Amino acid sequence: MTEPSTQPPPPMPLSSSFLLPPPEPPPLAATAGNRLFPVFLKLEQLHVLLVGGGAVGFEKLSAMLANSPNAAITVVATWFGPELRVLAGQHPAVQLREHPYDPTHLVGHDLVIVATDDKALNLQIKADATRQRLLCNVADTPAACDFYLGSIVQKGDLKIAISTNGKSPTVAKRLREMLTHTLPDELHDVLQRMGIIREKVGGDFAHKVRSLNAVTAELTGGRAYESPPTRRWRRLALLTLTVLAALVLYTVLAHYFTWQEAVTLATSSRTFYVFVAIGFGAQLIDGMLGMGYGVVTAISLMSLNITPAAVSASIHSAEMFSSGASGYHHYRLGNVNRKLFKVMLIPGVLGAVTGALLLTYFGEAYASFVKPILALYLLLLGLRIISKAFAKPGPRKKHKKLGLLAAAGGFLDSFGGGGWGPLVTSTLIAGGRTPQYVIGTVSITEFFVTFASAATFFAALGVTHWQIVLGLIVGGVAAAPLAARLAGRLPIRWMFLGVGLMVIVWSLWALRKVFM
Numbered sequence: 090m091t092e093p094s095t096q097p098p099p100p101m102p103l104s105s106s107f108l109l110p111p112p113e114p115p116p117l118a119a120t121a122g123n124r125l126f127p128v129f130l131k132l133e134q135l136h137v138l139l140v141g142g143g144a145v146g147f148e149k150l151s152a153m154l155a156n157s158p159n160a161a162i163t164v165v166a167t168w169f170g171p172e173l174r175v176l177a178g179q180h181p182a183v184q185l186r187e188h189p190y191d192p193t194h195l196v197g198h199d200l201v202i203v204a205t206d207d208k209a210l211n212l213q214i215k216a217d218a219t220r221q222r223l224l225c226n227v228a229d230t231p232a233a234c235d236f237y238l239g240s241i242v243q244k245g246d247l248k249i250a251i252s253t254n255g256k257s258p259t260v261a262k263r264l265r266e267m268l269t270h271t272l273p274d275e276l277h278d279v280l281q282r283m284g285i286i287r288e289k290v291g292g293d294f295a296h297k298v299r300s301l302n303a304v305t306a307e308l309t310g311g312r313a314y315e316s317p318p319t320r321r322w323r324r325l326a327l328l329t330l331t332v333l334a335a336l337v338l339y340t341v342l343a344h345y346f347t348w349q350e351a352v353t354l355a356t357s358s359r360t361f362y363v364f365v366a367i368g369f370g371a372q373l374i375d376g377m378l379g380m381g382y383g384v385v386t387a388i389s390l391m392s393l394n395i396t397p398a399a400v401s402a403s404i405h406s407a408e409m410f411s412s413g414a415s416g417y418h419h420y421r422l423g424n425v426n427r428k429l430f431k432v433m434l435i436p437g438v439l440g441a442v443t444g445a446l447l448l449t450y451f452g453e454a455y456a457s458f459v460k461p462i463l464a465l466y467l468l469l470l471g472l473r474i475i476s477k478a479f480a481k482p483g484p485r486k487k488h489k490k491l492g493l494l495a496a497a498g499g500f501l502d503s504f505g506g507g508g509w510g511p512l513v514t515s516t517l518i519a520g521g522r523t524p525q526y527v528i529g530t531v532s533i534t535e536f537f538v539t540f541a542s543a544a545t546f547f548a549a550l551g552v553t554h555w556q557i558v559l560g561l562i563v564g565g566v567a568a569a570p571l572a573a574r575l576a577g578r579l580p581i582r583w584m585f586l587g588v589g590l591m592v593i594v595w596s597l598w599a600l601r602k603v604f605m
């Protein structure tokens with residue numbers, strides 16, 4: 090028996106595979122099963138001979154050209170299928186030889202793929218190739234193959250090849266489809282950034298390996314990496330924000346109470362803890378689904394018989410803090426897609442400020458006109474999202490007008506009194522983006538959006554109902570770290586169901602005013 094876990098772990102060996110812990114010897118089942126050794130060929134530097142130009146010849150040619158479009162491939166066959174002719178016409182490095190196979194065809198080639206419908210001929214070609222020490226794939230006889238083609242998953246620079254050891258090409262194909270769907274497209278950006286970091290990291294090889302391991306730890310569930318300057322700036326920004334928030338809170342409280350009064354009032358009142366609980370619960374739901382803070386607090390506060398005006402004002406003020414806290418934790422956990430954030434930030438903030446200004450200028454009358462329209466739109470969106478929970482995953486649609494979406498979300502959030510999460514999160518998720526990144530990015534952008542609208546409201550109207558606000562803030566901030574961890578953890582189907590129901594509840598809630 091070996092001694093378990095009481096020993097400190099051995100130092101990380103120098104491994105070129107920096108994403109994973111040091112490789113353990115493969116389990117017995119693996120060595121007894123698939124013994125193929127995968128490599129990634131630079132096909133565009135080699136010469137390939139393909140014999141056979143029918144259905145299978147076409148598939149092998151497409152597979153090669155999909156990965157290496159400039160590969161020099163000679164196809165020999167007595168006849169060519171029309172699809173193969175078209176494909177060859179699109180790739181100048183592909184040559185067609187309409188000719189029965191002859192051993193001289195092998196000359197000048199590095200690899201041979203055989204796909205004629207004549208089994209004896211296929212084995213003959215394999216024998217010729219082996220005599221010339223050429224590697225050969227025989228499509229109808231796995232036993233005669235020196236190598237197999239694999240199913241290929243590709244995300245930008247990332248490529249994964251799958252083999253079932255020839256047992257089931259169909260399972261290989263299904264796994265490709267599954268991985269293509271589940272691996273986030275953001276992996277492409279990760280690789281671009283890692284490529285740059287890899288160039289920049291100095292020091293000896295051991296130091297390089299350590300640094301690159303630290304930077305990528307979060308991919309395997311570790312802590313998100315921050316460079317020392319980033320950490321310094323983050324701490325400074327956090328400190329500034331905390332001081333600012335404390336100052337704002339102090340000024341507001343001092344306006345109404347002396348310190349002694351404030352503390353006794355806040356803590357002696359039992360309802361204060363109810364507000365804390367509401368803030369906590371609302372934040373958890375918001376973290377999981379990327380929305381719902383507003384609707385949960387609104388419904389809970391209303392059920393405590395608090396007036397609608399007080400509810401709306403306190404949610405706006407408290408949401409700023411809770412979205413700040415959750416945005417921060419999402420950032421720490423690496424749930425933020427920077428590109429998406431950059432595109433949405435400025436339109437979102439501008440929309441929010443415009444909405445808040447218009448609302449204070451024109452009064453509630455116009456807002457109550459906009460809200461039912463938004464609510465109806467969201468009701469439909471909610472139904473669509475729920476139907477997605479039961480539909481098969483389709484191809485991902487890219488939203489080109491992300492700025493417009495953010496601007497509309499920001500505007501409606503302040504003018505219509507809420508809707509950033511339901512509108513932006515659900516539109517992006519319904520478009521097929523990865524929920525974890527959508528929720529993280531939408532949350533951090535929401536902080537700036539609610540900050541902008543709350544600041545505009547503060548400046549115009551002042552702060553009210555501080556006791557509710559304070560309770561919600563305490564609960565929301567306390568729940569934020571937990572909430573961020575929950576983001577994207579739900580199975581996608583449940584997530585769609587939760588988000589859809591949330592959106593429907595939200596819109597029915599908003600519509601009740603119209604019909605009651």
Ligand SMILES: C[C@@]1(CC(=O)O)c2cc3[nH]c(cc4nc(cc5[nH]c(cc(n2)[C@H]1CCC(=O)O)[C@@](C)(CC(=O)O)[C@@H]5CCC(=O)O)C(CC(=O)O)=C4CCC(=O)O)c(CCC(=O)O)c3CC(=O)O
Binds near residue numbers: 257
């Ligand atoms: C051994 C291997 C040798 C080689 O070709 O390299 C081989 C052999 C054979 N394939 C056969 C049939 C099918 N092949 C596919 C598809 C693919 N086949 C591929 C690779 C391989 N096929 C290698 C093993 C890979 C591994 O280790 O898993 C893929 C992955 C890559 C590629 O070809 O580019 C590509 C999927 C690409 C993708 O979509 O991702 C489909 C499914 C479909 O087309 O939908 C079917 C029909 C359904 C079925 O049989 O499962 C037959 C029987 C012929 C007959 O019965 O007449 C043989 C011969 C035999 O097994 O005797």
Ligand SMILES: NC(=O)C1=CN([C@@H]2O[C@H](COP(=O)(O)OP(=O)(O)OC[C@H]3O[C@@H](n4cnc5c(N)ncnc54)[C@H](O)[C@@H]3O)[C@@H](O)[C@H]2O)C=CC1
Binds near residue numbers: 166168189258
């Ligand atoms: N590995 C794989 O993924 C798969 C392999 N297969 C196997 O692949 C083989 C080929 O199937 P298909 O492409 O559907 O057949 P096909 O009938 O569509 O095409 C046969 C091709 O072989 C060529 N050919 C025949 N005799 C020739 C010769 N003497 N010289 C040069 N070319 C010659 C023909 O010109 C034609 O282009 C079959 O034996 C089948 O069992 C089938 C499906 C998948």
